[in-house]
Amino acid sequence: MSFSQLRWTYSGWAGGNGYLYFRFRDVLGDSLMNAAAAAARAFLVSTQGFIPSGNKLTADPTFNVIQEADGVVTNVNSYTVVPAVITGTGGSGYSSVAGCAVVWRTSTVRVRRLAMGRTFIVPLAGAAYGTDGMLQAAARTTMLTAANTFVNYVAGGAPGRLVCWKRPSVKGATDGAIADITGAQINANTAELKSRRPG
Numbered sequence: 001m002s003f004s005q006l007r008w009t010y011s012g013w014a015g016g017n018g019y020l021y022f023r024f025r026d027v028l029g030d031s032l033m034n035a036a037a038a039a040a041r042a043f044l045v046s047t048q049g050f051i052p053s054g055n056k057l058t059a060d061p062t063f064n065v066i067q068e069a070d071g072v073v074t075n076v077n078s079y080t081v082v083p084a085v086i087t088g089t090g091g092s093g094y095s096s097v098a099g100c101a102v103v104w105r106t107s108t109v110r111v112r113r114l115a116m117g118r119t120f121i122v123p124l125a126g127a128a129y130g131t132d133g134m135l136q137a138a139a140r141t142t143m144l145t146a147a148n149t150f151v152n153y154v155a156g157g158a159p160g161r162l163v164c165w166k167r168p169s170v171k172g173a174t175d176g177a178i179a180d181i182t183g184a185q186i187n188a189n190t191a192e193l194k195s196r197r198p199g
Helices: 030-045 137-151
Strands: 002-011 018-025 056-059 062-067 073-078 098-110 113-121 162-166 177-186
Touching (some): 018 113, 098 162, 113 162, 137 177
Antiparallel strands (some): 002 018, 018 162, 062 073, 162 177
C-alpha cells in the first residue's frame, strides 16, 4: 500500500527553514489532493495569529507517493489547486527554537503502545504564550479545534485520511506501516527544536 505526502515549508526566521509533512491514505488523484491540501491549509491558518509576523508557511506544488512498507518514493505528482501562502501576523518577538507540538493520536497498537505522530510548529510568536511561559489556553484551543477538524475532513479509512507513518526499522526492511489518525492533542508545555539553533 502507498500513501501521499505533502510538504509545507516554514520560512522567514533565523536558523533555516522548517518542514511540516502531512501524510494521507492512498495514492491521491488531483481532486483528492486538492481537498487534502485545502484541509491542511485550513488547519495551518489557525496558527497564523501565533506565527511571527512576516514568517511564511508555503505548500509544495508537488507531493510524493511513498510505499508504506519500505519508504520508497515511487512517484512525484502535481496537483492543480496549490494552497495560498500563509503569512504570520503574531508580532515580532519570538524565540527561533520554541513553539508547540501537535500530537496526532491513533487507535493502532504497536509494541504495546498506541501509535502516534507529531507535527512541530516552531517558532511561535510571543502572542502564543502566557506570563508563565506556557502556551496560552486560547492559542491551544484555537489550534486544537482546527487540528481535529483536519483529522476528520474525510472518514476513517477513506482515501485522503490523515495518517501517521512508522518508518522501516532498518535500511532495507519492509515493516513500515501507516495508521489512521483519530484525534489530536496539544500540551501546554512548549516544544523546543535544538537542531534549529541559529549561529
